[in-house]
Amino acid sequence: MTTTESPAGRTGPLGRLGGYAGLLLVVLLVAVPLYWILISSLKERPDIYTVPVSWWPDPLTFDNYTAVGGGVAFSDYLRNSIIITSALTLIQVVLGVLSAFALAFLRFPGRTLVLLFVIGSLMVPNQITMISNYALVAQLGWRNTFTGIIVPLAGVAFGTFLMRNHFLALPREVIEAAEMDAAGPLRMLWRVVLPMSWPTLIAFTLITIVTEWNQYLWPLLMADDARIAPLPVGLAQLQDTQGLTNWGPVLAGTVLTMLPILLIFLALQRHMIKGLTAGAVKG
Amino acid sequence: MATDLVVGAPAGTAPALPPRPPEHRREPRERGRRRGILVAGAFLLPNLVLLAVFTYRPLLDNVRLSFTDWNISSPTASYIGFDNYVEWFTSSASHTVLWNTVVFTAAAVLGSMALGLALALLLDRNLFGRNAVRSLVFAPFVVAGAAVGVAFQFVFDPTFGLIQDLLGRIGVEAPAFYQDPEWALFMVTTTYIWKNLGYTFVIYLAALQGRRAELDEAAEIDAASAWAKFRRVTWPQLRPATFFLLITVLLNSFQVFDIIDTMTRGGPLGNGTTTMVYQVYQETFVNQRAGFGATVATIMFVILLVVTLVQVRAMERGQQQ
Numbered sequence A: 001m002t003t004t005e006s007p008a009g010r011t012g013p014l015g016r017l018g019g020y021a022g023l024l025l026v027v028l029l030v031a032v033p034l035y036w037i038l039i040s041s042l043k044e045r046p047d048i049y050t051v052p053v054s055w056w057p058d059p060l061t062f063d064n065y066t067a068v069g070g071g072v073a074f075s076d077y078l079r080n081s082i083i084i085t086s087a088l089t090l091i092q093v094v095l096g097v098l099s100a101f102a103l104a105f106l107r108f109p110g111r112t113l114v115l116l117f118v119i120g121s122l123m124v125p126n127q128i129t130m131i132s133n134y135a136l137v138a139q140l141g142w143r144n145t146f147t148g149i150i151v152p153l154a155g156v157a158f159g160t161f162l163m164r165n166h167f168l169a170l171p172r173e174v175i176e177a178a179e180m181d182a183a184g185p186l187r188m189l190w191r192v193v194l195p196m197s198w199p200t201l202i203a204f205t206l207i208t209i210v211t212e213w214n215q216y217l218w219p220l221l222m223a224d225d226a227r228i229a230p231l232p233v234g235l236a237q238l239q240d241t242q243g244l245t246n247w248g249p250v251l252a253g254t255v256l257t258m259l260p261i262l263l264i265f266l267a268l269q270r271h272m273i274k275g276l277t278a279g280a281v282k283g
Numbered sequence B: 001m002a003t004d005l006v007v008g009a010p011a012g013t014a015p016a017l018p019p020r021p022p023e024h025r026r027e028p029r030e031r032g033r034r035r036g037i038l039v040a041g042a043f044l045l046p047n048l049v050l051l052a053v054f055t056y057r058p059l060l061d062n063v064r065l066s067f068t069d070w071n072i073s074s075p076t077a078s079y080i081g082f083d084n085y086v087e088w089f090t091s092s093a094s095h096t097v098l099w100n101t102v103v104f105t106a107a108a109v110l111g112s113m114a115l116g117l118a119l120a121l122l123l124d125r126n127l128f129g130r131n132a133v134r135s136l137v138f139a140p141f142v143v144a145g146a147a148v149g150v151a152f153q154f155v156f157d158p159t160f161g162l163i164q165d166l167l168g169r170i171g172v173e174a175p176a177f178y179q180d181p182e183w184a185l186f187m188v189t190t191t192y193i194w195k196n197l198g199y200t201f202v203i204y205l206a207a208l209q210g211r212r213a214e215l216d217e218a219a220e221i222d223a224a225s226a227w228a229k230f231r232r233v234t235w236p237q238l239r240p241a242t243f244f245l246l247i248t249v250l251l252n253s254f255q256v257f258d259i260i261d262t263m264t265r266g267g268p269l270g271n272g273t274t275t276m277v278y279q280v281y282q283e284t285f286v287n288q289r290a291g292f293g294a295t296v297a298t299i300m301f302v303i304l305l306v307v308t309l310v311q312v313r314a315m316e317r318g319q320q321q
Helices: A013-040 A063-070 A072-105 A111-123 A126-139 A146-153 A158-168 A172-180 A185-196 A198-213 A217-222 A231-241 A247-277 B002-007 B026-065 B083-090 B092-124 B130-142 B145-155 B162-169 B181-209 B213-221 B226-237 B239-254 B258-263 B276-286 B290-320
Strands: none
Touching: A013 A247, A013 B092, A013 B130, A013 B145, A013 B162, A013 B181, A063 A072, A063 A247, A072 A111, A072 A146, A072 A158, A072 A185, A072 A198, A072 A231, A072 A247, A072 B026, A111 A158, A111 B026, A111 B290, A126 A146, A126 A217, A126 B026, A126 B276, A126 B290, A146 A217, A146 B026, A158 A198, A172 A185, A185 A198, A185 B026, A198 A247, A217 A231, A217 B258, A231 A247, A231 B145, A231 B258, A247 B130, A247 B145, A247 B181, B026 B290, B083 B092, B083 B290, B092 B130, B092 B181, B092 B239, B092 B276, B130 B181, B145 B162, B145 B181, B145 B258, B181 B239, B181 B258, B213 B226, B226 B239, B239 B290, B258 B276, B276 B290
16 A cells, blocks of 8 residues: 555654554454454364364364365356456456547547446446346346356446546647547557556456456356356355355355455555545545 | 447438538548547447446336336236335335335444544554555455355354354353344444445545645644644545545445345344345345335435435535535
8 A cells, every 4th residue: 555654643652652552453353353264264173163262273274175175166166256257357448448548539429428328327236237137138048157147247337437537637748649640549549548557457457356256246146056156156155055054164265255356455455546546535 | 320329420411422622631630530430439339338238228127117016037017006116115124124224324334434534544644564454454345245244144153253252251242143133233234344444444545645734734833733633624635535435335335235145134033134235136036026126226226316416416515615
């Protein structure tokens, strides 16, 4: 995250002490549940169910991971998540960049209307469109297919808006110079606009990856079986199938669902946050 | 041609014999304009079609379905007028659902914004290890809500969960999170806030770092108290971020599904933690009453629309001042 020094922070020793007390409290509240989930996933079955809870697995075991990972279903869920997330990210980034380019640089009648049409769709949550979309997809015979999960989620509004705002902020002289040279639109996008846009494009891509990896409701409706269900849906089914949840493998599955995104986030957090905060701070 | 519909390109309007323009220089310009329209159409069309078919079409279709008794699997449905609406507005179950939605949304918005602001103020200060803590606070926001729901079902487990254990150590008996509807609602709300705190925190932190240092320094020279400084100098500068968060957090928490589905499935006692979104799902796909589900969805959309418009108006007024 940003390390910019802010004008606050000049406080006396008492204030500093209070600050560290606050810091400690935050760490406890956020880290302890995460830590406990992680170590519980490394415990043997009886150890998970001991009261009072134990803070270190005794003995430490990876059995839960081999149980959940070795099962055919879970590696399928993982593969499905990768397929769905990659396809949606690729489609959304391409469509988002092309739409944003057209809205920022090309003159055509009805441009404002098209922009409103795109932004307006941000107001419509998936939960409201799911009934009618479910019916349409079922009619098309797309239930239990990747197409059924991917296509209805593929339209891109947020990314279009984000990239368009970024494009409009690019230096006008460069754009005009490129237009003077009569560069074709694709050439202009590829040679002039995109090279100046990597940070925003990366932010857009990362936010898309996170959103699609975590997608739950729509894939839940679309996927009855493990052949196409992504991890979050598989995880809920894992918890569901046993009458009484067998927590070891479920917790291992939880950790495996969270881990890839957490690793991407830790490596690239600065970029991700840039996209989220764009437009939020200066009204 | 669909292109014409979307971008309004006058493709069909070109006369068969275009009159030669008086000045030859203008011709390439005109051609360039037409080419621009075609390119814009090609660039925008796939996205616009997807949004039209999968966002706007179902939005309108919902309204139609809300006047039927459709059961989602049969190809036919009969028109029943306002029956669904009358049922929703008069049934006591719906009142509980509406109440749950209001309580959950209000608590999630106020809780995560207040805590996010407090955290941002804390982590804006020059403390050792703050970058690591910043990452830690933001981390839960990027993981799947379904995974957080499953994990926290275990954390709140009444017999071997973390919460009952910690409460037991200080001599408090854990409340019946999975039996008492009020505690169940408290549980899912807390979990939601825990997961989403990082978002409000990051937005507020960015706003704090973008604020104007001269104002703070002026306040310090005037020896203003910490509270006066916050109230008169910092808080007014956070106004855009606050409005932005009010809208986005409200929209997001109103739509929560994954945490409720994985933690309580809308229960206990039938609808203890059922919010409107969960009711739409439950009625449509579990009770096979898609017509009624569409009614709830339509009501939900109207509420969202009104709330957003009111907030946007308030924001515009706030900016004019």
